[in-house]
Amino acid sequence: DVQSSIPEPQREAWTKFAPQRFAKAEDFQRDAVRHVETSLARSMYNCDEAAMYAGTALAFRDRLVMDWNKTQQAHTFADQKRIYYLSLEFLMGRALDNAMLNVQQKDVAAEGLSGLGFRMEDIIEQEHDAALGNGGLGRLAACFLDSLATLNYPAWGYGLRYRYGIFKQEIVDGYQVEVPDYWLDFNPWEFARHDVTVDIQFYGHVDKWQDENGKTKCSWEGGEIVKAVAFDVPVPGYGTSTTNNLRLWGSKAASGEFDFQKFNSGEYESSVADQQRAETISAVLYPNDNLERGKELRLKQQYFWCAASLSDIVRRFKKTGRAWKEFSSQTAIQLNDTHPTLAIPELQRILIDIEGLEWDEAWSIVHQTFAYTNHTVLPEALEKWSVGLMQHLLPRHLQIIYEINLQFLQYVERTFPKDRDLLGRVSIIEESNPKMVRMAFLAVIGSHKVNGVAELHSDLVKTTILKDFVKVYGPDKFTNVTNGITPRRWLHQANPRLSALIASKLGGYDFLKDLTLLNKIEAHVDDAEFRKEWQAIKLANKERLARHVHETTGITLNPKALFDIQVKRIHEYKRQQLNIFGCIHRYLAIKAMSAEEKKKVVPRVTIFGGKAAPGYWMAKTVIHLINKVGDVINNDPEVGDLLKVVFIEDYNVSKAEFLVPASDISEHISTAGTEASGTSNMKFVLNGGLIIGTCDGANIEITREIGENNIFLFGNLSEDVEELRHNHVFGTYQLNESLAKVFDQIQNGKFGDASQFSALVNAIVDHGDFYLVSDDFESYCQTQDLIDESYKNVDEWTTKSITSVARMGFFSSDRCIDEYAEVIWNIEPVAPTKTDFAVDLA
Ligand code: T68
Numbered sequence: 001d002v003q004s005s006i007p008e009p010q011r012e013a014w015t016k017f018a019p020q021r022f023a024k025a026e027d028f029q030r031d032a033v034r035h036v037e038t039s040l041a042r043s044m045y046n047c048d049e050a051a052m053y054a055g056t057a058l059a060f061r062d063r064l065v066m067d068w069n070k071t072q073q074a075h076t077f078a079d080q081k082r083i084y085y086l087s088l089e090f091l092m093g094r095a096l097d098n099a100m101l102n103v104q105q106k107d108v109a110a111e112g113l114s115g116l117g118f119r120m121e122d123i124i125e126q127e128h129d130a131a132l133g134n135g136g137l138g139r140l141a142a143c144f145l146d147s148l149a150t151l152n153y154p155a156w157g158y159g160l161r162y163r164y165g166i167f168k169q170e171i172v173d174g175y176q177v178e179v180p181d182y183w184l185d186f187n188p189w190e191f192a193r194h195d196v197t198v199d200i201q202f203y204g205h206v207d208k209w210q211d212e213n214g215k216t217k218c219s220w221e222g223g224e225i226v227k228a229v230a231f232d233v234p235v236p237g238y239g240t241s242t243t244n245n246l247r248l249w250g251s252k253a254a255s256g257e258f259d260f261q262k263f264n265s266g267e268y269e270s271s272v273a274d275q276q277r278a279e280t281i282s283a284v285l286y287p288n289d290n291l292e293r294g295k296e297l298r299l300k301q302q303y304f305w306c307a308a309s310l311s312d313i314v315r316r317f318k319k320t321g322r323a324w325k326e327f328s329s330q331t332a333i334q335l336n337d338t339h340p341t342l343a344i345p346e347l348q349r350i351l352i353d354i355e356g357l358e359w360d361e362a363w364s365i366v367h368q369t370f371a372y373t374n375h376t377v378l379p380e381a382l383e384k385w386s387v388g389l390m391q392h393l394l395p396r397h398l399q400i401i402y403e404i405n406l407q408f409l410q411y412v413e414r415t416f417p418k419d420r421d422l423l424g425r426v427s428i429i430e431e432s433n434p435k436m437v438r439m440a441f442l443a444v445i446g447s448h449k450v451n452g453v454a455e456l457h458s459d460l461v462k463t464t465i466l467k468d469f470v471k472v473y474g475p476d477k478f479t480n481v482t483n484g485i486t487p488r489r490w491l492h493q494a495n496p497r498l499s500a501l502i503a504s505k506l507g508g509y510d511f512l513k514d515l516t517l518l519n520k521i522e523a524h525v526d527d528a529e530f531r532k533e534w535q536a537i538k539l540a541n542k543e544r545l546a547r548h549v550h551e552t553t554g555i556t557l558n559p560k561a562l563f564d565i566q567v568k569r570i571h572e573y574k575r576q577q578l579n580i581f582g583c584i585h586r587y588l589a590i591k592a593m594s595a596e597e598k599k600k601v602v603p604r605v606t607i608f609g610g611k612a613a614p615g616y617w618m619a620k621t622v623i624h625l626i627n628k629v630g631d632v633i634n635n636d637p638e639v640g641d642l643l644k645v646v647f648i649e650d651y652n653v654s655k656a657e658f659l660v661p662a663s664d665i666s667e668h669i670s671t672a673g674t675e676a677s678g679t680s681n682m683k684f685v686l687n688g689g690l691i692i693g694t695c696d697g698a699n700i701e702i703t704r705e706i707g708e709n710n711i712f713l714f715g716n717l718s719e720d721v722e723e724l725r726h727n728h729v730f731g732t733y734q735l736n737e738s739l740a741k742v743f744d745q746i747q748n749g750k751f752g753d754a755s756q757f758s759a760l761v762n763a764i765v766d767h768g769d770f771y772l773v774s775d776d777f778e779s780y781c782q783t784q785d786l787i788d789e790s791y792k793n794v795d796e797w798t799t800k801s802i803t804s805v806a807r808m809g810f811f812s813s814d815r816c817i818d819e820y821a822e823v824i825w826n827i828e829p830v831a832p833t834k835t836d837f838a839v840d841l842a
């Protein structure tokens with residue numbers, strides 16, 4: 001914008017005073033102190049850790065913003081194809097540590113803080129997690145943003161600015177209690193763009209008329225308007241000046257603060273109520289993972305966010321002055337699951353109703369633009385919306401969906417004239433009562449590529465839920481992009497000492513940008529000093545976790561014990577129940593031992609963490625059982641240090657950062673074929689932990705990469721699941737004997753009121769054991785015994801640990817993003833600008 005830019009002769013002063021890189025600790029101190037004094041209006045007499053966190057965050061934010069602005073200018077100037085990542089969840093966690101590390105100024109800040117009387121660890125701890133997600137899907141989106149920026153791709157994330165993220169979990173008498181997570185009291189990482197707003201329409205009706213050329217036109221009229229306001233969050237890449245944007249939409253009443261007419265006529269309450277109703281849209285994150293409940297407010301959230309994002313994307317494209325036919329060569333939009341599927345009919349609506357394009361021309365743009373990532377094959381998680389609700393809330397979109405469906409079905413009928421049943425099976429509209437719109441089908445039809453998130457999962461997508469679409473479109477539309485994780489947060493930030501040890505052998509930190517370089521540490525696997533430090537780091541990480549457990553629960557852990565960790569959302573398919581039944585089995589075995597036998601036992605600490613969806617009663621029962629079993633075992637003097645069972649309250653991203661580096665073994669034990677990928681499995685192995693797992697999700701590819709001697713696999717295979725389930729229902733099966741003994745204890749009241757846990761037991765004994773806990777129990781327990789044996793051999797264990805880390809290069813989210821860029825998006829990076837602040841490693 002020429003008119004508002006600083007004239008050439010005056011730019012020198014501007015350049016001179018723009019924030020620069022901290023050359024020394026003092027530079028950081030100057031800015032941090034200034035922010036505490038002026039931005040916070042505090043002084044050295046009332047600067048606590050929270051205030052110092054704020055000063056530090058603001059000092060770094062100043063720098064980030066410089067690179068952010070320059071990146072956005074450079075991307076506009078480059079005028080290349082951009083990728084927009086639409087996700088209803090971004091589980092970002094804390095930003096400060098990540099920002100300091102990505103711009104490689106954490107050391108300078110640590111020195112500066114120490115000079116002001118603060119410790120870096122304490123300051124970092126002050127930050128509230130940005131917890132705008134449930135679990136793996138939301139964290140994947142956050143890892144992707146980190147990689148997109150690090151790899152210099154011109155990319156934006158689009159999401160919702162929830163006032164309440166995922167609830168905080170408290171454990172009261174062994175039960176989960178949900179507490180609201182209000183996280184916006186002080187958030188230095190977002191910039192409200194009150195000038196960037198979009199009016200979003202709901203309800204109303206469709207008008208149809210003929211234009212001057214006799215062409216039938218439609219427009220969506222009436223209803224109500226809610227305003228979307230942009231909040232922007234900078235996303236710095238590692239070792240590059242590229243700083244991308246995450247745009248989160250907040251909702252607000254369209255009429256501003258109040259409806260003044262109502263207000264002046266005395267209807268104060270109802271005018272405030274309108275405002276609150278509008279703000280409700282972005283008020284709270286739905287706390288269900290892998291479950292859909294069909295609530296109207298959820299559909300409103302989805303449309304609100306899709307419509308605001310699309311309007312923004314289209315506005316940016318129109319500024320380039322290009323012709324519409326270039327839209328899809330300039331714009332790629334990735335749909336993170338089916339949650340943003342309404343973006344498909346919304347873009348079609350914009351193009352035909354507002355921009356005046358013909359249907360066919362518009363549709364070819366739409367379906368070239370979008371691509372869809374599927375994250376689950378579980379039927380209860382597949383999104384469906386009733387036709388009635390859609391008609392009421394989005395009447396024009398329903399018409400467009402019907403037209404998309406009609407044209408698609410006509411195509412199917414022409415191509416497969418003999419297969420009448422096929423039409424019903426692939427129709428977007430499920431002919432049930434009530435009729436439902438199947439969002440995954442709409443997403444497939446409106447996208448040019450569909451991917452699963454690990455090989456087995458992508459195969460299952462093609463052979464189960466989308467089988468008929470493979471027949472219709474051929475196999476090339478369907479692909480796999482195995483998930484990845486960012487090594488910056490999940491190695492360098494979470495485990496700085498391990499990262500430093502690796503860097504010392506590799507001659508620097510290049511592996512953080514090219515994780516395949518890790519394979520060079522395999523050459524040091526026999527280096528005695530290296531192995532000693534490797535072991536010492538794991539022990540130190542376990543000691544740190546033990547301190548946390550002691551401080552929060554009073555339970556004392558022996559850091560030399562085998563630490564066995566299962567942290568993830570609580571879900572029947574993830575089978576925390578298998579783990580806790582295994583703990584009871586182990587407990588019974590210890591109780592039956594002689595003093596001599598006990599001496600041979602490998603002491604074990606089993607740690608659980610994870611939230612249950614508030615309405616998921618069975619998952620809450622599992623949490624309750626874990627806590628009750630822990631109470632009994634942890635206080636049994638006959639067991640002592642041989643077994644402890646701990647539940648970590650309120651598992652979140654920042655807790656993962658100290659749990660992941662502290663595991664010897666972690667559990668990824670879903671019923672085969674149910675976990676799409678899993679990503680914490682990758683995090684644990686990258687930090688030198690071994691895993692016990694089923695042949696499911698990315699466990700299979702982890703095995704292929706690290707070698708089957710380095711992983712403890714057990715259990716039935718995905719191809720056998722159907723038959724096993726059948727056997728349960730039709731009686732050719734017997735409850736596993738050891739498991740029966742575990743159930744006896746539960747039913748005898750050993751862990752408190754047995755009736756509390758009867759549903760859990762009955763699901764297995766009486767209701768078909770859908771998740772095959774009994775079928776896998778024997779193999780699970782035997783594998784745990786094998787793990788004990790292996791752990792006794794410290795040398796062998798250390799070799800497995802180092803070898804596994806060396807072979808984990810494939811699981812960087814950088815590899816994953818490069819695959820998306822090449823196979824799905826067809827986009828190229830933009831050379832980062834030279835700035836005073838970021839150092840370019842390359
Ligand atoms: C997870 N899905 C998969 N869903 O379960 C996991 N669902 O295997 C995979 O690694 C990960 O996605 C990344 O691909 C989820 O986390 C949800 O959280 C979710 C949220 C709302 C509605 C449905």
